[in-house]
Amino acid sequence: MPDFGPIRPKRVFEEICERIRNELSSGTLRPGDKLPPERELAEQFGVSRTAVREAFRSLEISGLIRLQKGAKGGAFILDGNPTVRQSLQDMVSVGHVSLNDMTEARVLIQEAIVRLACKRATEADFAALEADIDRTEELTRQGRLRERLDYSINFHKVLALTTKNQVMIITIDALTYILRILINQLGPHPRLDLVESRRKFLKHLRARDADAAVEEMTDHLTKLHQHLVREQHRADRRRVRAPPRLQARAFGKAHTSARA
Structure with a gap:
């Protein structure tokens, strides 16, 4: 007992x-x-x-x-659900969540979000998504990739809002928060056709074509995952080649950045 x-x-x-x-x-x-x-x-x-x-x-x-x-x-x-964010961030920081886990979860959750968005999105929702794409295009043209990241990630939050489902919104908020940290550590994704992909996705969403919209979103998430894996391998190789003192310093920086 x-x-x-x-x-x-x-x-x-x-x-x-x-x-x-x-x-x-x-x-x-x-x-x-x-x-x-x-x-x-x-x-x-x-x-x-x-x-x-x-x-x-x-x-x-x-x-x-x-x-x-x-x-x-x-x-x-605070806005969103910082407790969920922090818990997920801690799991990533100590290695309990891999990039593969993150991408697999995002693909599955984004599919559910896209299918709900196809049913529930309003013209105001479409306009908000289009405004985000327009700003992303402007920053891409100017080569301001770090600033573009804010709008690129915000797109997923705006998309989640179209579902009108608070659990979906909280979940995607936590996942995109962790994604931002990873991209800031490893470097922004220099995908030049991002705007074209987003406009194609929005076109499918407006047509309520869930299958086509899911396919476009999954393709984007897969390419982003491949970029992050490549950059992670490069960062690991640099740490291995660095002298022990610099390795410790690099680890401290990465750990601090992940907790920021």
């Missing part, structure tokens, strides 16, 4: 965290909202400012809030 220990009463800061999480669950607090200042919250809860400060630190570590310093600073509710 399990050996259950005694139940411990919650500490004050844990109770504060639970209250704030409840407000998030109920929808009273939303992403982007700013929490009241420490002093005000301490008065509302009838606790010390130290307890509120400890609660803020705990919520920041959990990825629910962002603490910002300065005149316009404070505690802000």
